Amino acid sequence: MRRRPEASASPNNEPSKADRKDLDQPLQSQAEARGRLSYTSVLLNIGKCLLLIIIIPPFLNYASLQREGQMLLPKDGQIVDVGLGQKMHLLCKGQGKPVVILDGPTGTSSDIWVHVQESVATLTKVCTYDRMGLGFSKRLMQNESTGTEKVWGMSTTGRMVDDLHRLLQAAGIAKPFILVGSELGAFNSRFYSHIHDVHVSDLVLIDPIPEDIFEEDQWKQHWYGKLLPSLQARQFSAATGLSRMLIILGVIEPTIKGENVLEDVIQRQKYLLSNPAHQSSAVDEHYFLNESAAQVRDITKFKPLSSRTSVTVIIGDSFDEQIPEDLNQMVAKLQKKFLEESYPSANHIHIKGADWRMIYKKPSAISQHLRRLLNQRQAKQQSE
Template sequence: MYDAPDPKFPPRQHLGAIAAGSVGTGILAALLLAAAPFVPATEAGVTGAILVGLALGWAMLAVLAVRFTDHPQAWAFAPALFLGTGGFLLLAFGSPLHEALAWVWPPALVVLALWMTVQISRRLRSRGARLLLYPGIAVLVLASLGAGSETVRGAVDAQAPPAPGELIDVGGHRLYLNCTGSGSPTVVLEPGAGLKSSDLRWITPVVAANTRVCVYDRAGRGRSEPATTPQDGAHVAADLHTLLERGNEPGPYVLAGHSFGGLYALTFAARYPGEVAGLVLVDSTAPAPAAEQEAEPAQPAAADPDDTMSRVSALVAAAARLGFGRVVGVSDPSHLQSTVEEYLHAGSSVRQAAALRTFTDKPLAVLSAGTGSRPGWIASQEALAALSTNNLHHVVDGSTHASLIFDREDAAATARGILGVVSAVRTGSPMDPGLGTGA
């Protein structure tokens, strides 16, 4: 029992140690609770758990300062109560409350942080403790400003005029689909990892001038809503199939996928072979080799990769809600979360794409970047072309992986490759090598 502070350790020294221990405890508790299996692996659940953990740190500062020093820091109960209440509410009520708090939380937290700064300057005599706590308060202020900015930006974006196309329910979430042009076969464009339909602006109108073309946004990005299921290749392909069916866009289809989009095109062709008349793989990620498929190790019984991925994804979404997504060029929290999930499920997607062992004699064009490819890339592109006996493999001179989509001239070469497959499907003829070179 301690009836008074230990004379061997001055109160200020006590306060510095208590502040350090409290900060460390709060951070550790936040991390442990965010990973706890009883906490929902959602953005609201993980965010709530982190807030409760940080609240424990502030509460520990208040309790220990009262118990072991002659300079009680009762003000620390205020941030503990504020953060703890918010955390428990998020854990109890989830996403709906998360959206409501988005407007209330930032200004309230700024006011609290300013009040805490005043209290620390007046009541906390330990210079070391102040140096530990001031950066934490600065982080709270920056988080508040970032979250407030994102909330306002989201509200402004929601008032923007609706884009052409429509949102279609594919089973629990709606995806954006926009189809233009006329003719058959219908071309369906699959953008690469982290990209959306608007990134295909140099290709879509060129193809639409010659046949029907559909672009869409995968779940969680662009105008599409987030999905609750893991977005690996199989789920992406299933969503796309439902989207085209409910959007009254019948096949046959020519699927054109760039980068990761090539994996999804391959998976779609494997799952719905009767609906795919042609393929265009634009510097596509290669599926897993057969040897890797056979040697795939089993997951340990104790591991739950989906839960881990969901928690990582939820953390990313929470960070994006504070404005960190703009650092990497992604403005929307949902978009950043879906992009991270895409990479987290990359292993599953490359294995699922390998289900397409042959494309028989259907028209297949493989377009590869002329520069910037890693060793072995062109060989993997040749292997993709070999899926069909009716193929064209064209290396676009001077192009890069990104420029095949974003550079107007190189995107024109991509569009020519797509139209070459469309022509071969229409005429039932072999692929014309001249179409790949623009001849």
């Protein structure tokens, strides 16, 4: 009986190549499995980190905004029910007549007037307010409001003037008053003065925007091609909580700062920089500025300003020192044209080294002229 031949063995009892191949395959599979597991684990950890980055900053920002919204409301401010389910923030300081009403540039809160208000309030009552959606004036959802946005459109001068009129009526502000407007606030002040001329004794325009500025392609390219996208990015940054992180890191700083700026004013600015509702309203005001300009142009043609209302125009060396010089020259040319046509007898005041930011960078120059106007008006009232 024959014996089956045995498998040949390599010298020194080492396994053959085939045996080594059979042994290596499970080891290789195990290494690949471990590699896949490690890769998956890394992806999961990255995903968790991204999820935390996406979710936690907005959540913390929202929680902080809810707390700060109550804490940072100015102690002298009041939330006034203006009807139509709306409430607006009004801040008045000082005593006396005539009352001075201050209306700020596009997308700004009432804090922009902090220095001017403090100075002028030593002579009379001075009031600032937050336009709807800005600062502490909360804008209602579109489906909740029955306001005049159905007539004028939201975030346009017509709507803002209607809001301001109802605010001053509800707060019982004495008339006639001095109405001061800067940039977009100048649009609003002009519109208000033409409609409610018996309520306004003096109209003060600081760096007013020419009504036909948006007919210039170069300006539209700057406004809608550069400025508006930067503001939309700021809105997105606030909504994601990124703005708050950048403020903490010192990358973003408040606009109004300095040794003579109170800490609560600085904290309010940080609050509004982190507040997506405020930033959204600022974007809307910029977006609809062309429509606001058309409304002002139409109303001034339809109803000229009363001859009883004095007009003062305060202008700096440039409209905006941060835009190209050719744009500043364009604005200056159009400003001169519309002022000559609309207010030929206006008193013109020039402030050297200033642009529209003069209301917080050179507030003493603004206060000086307002105080002079007040002295003249008060002396006239006493003589009468």
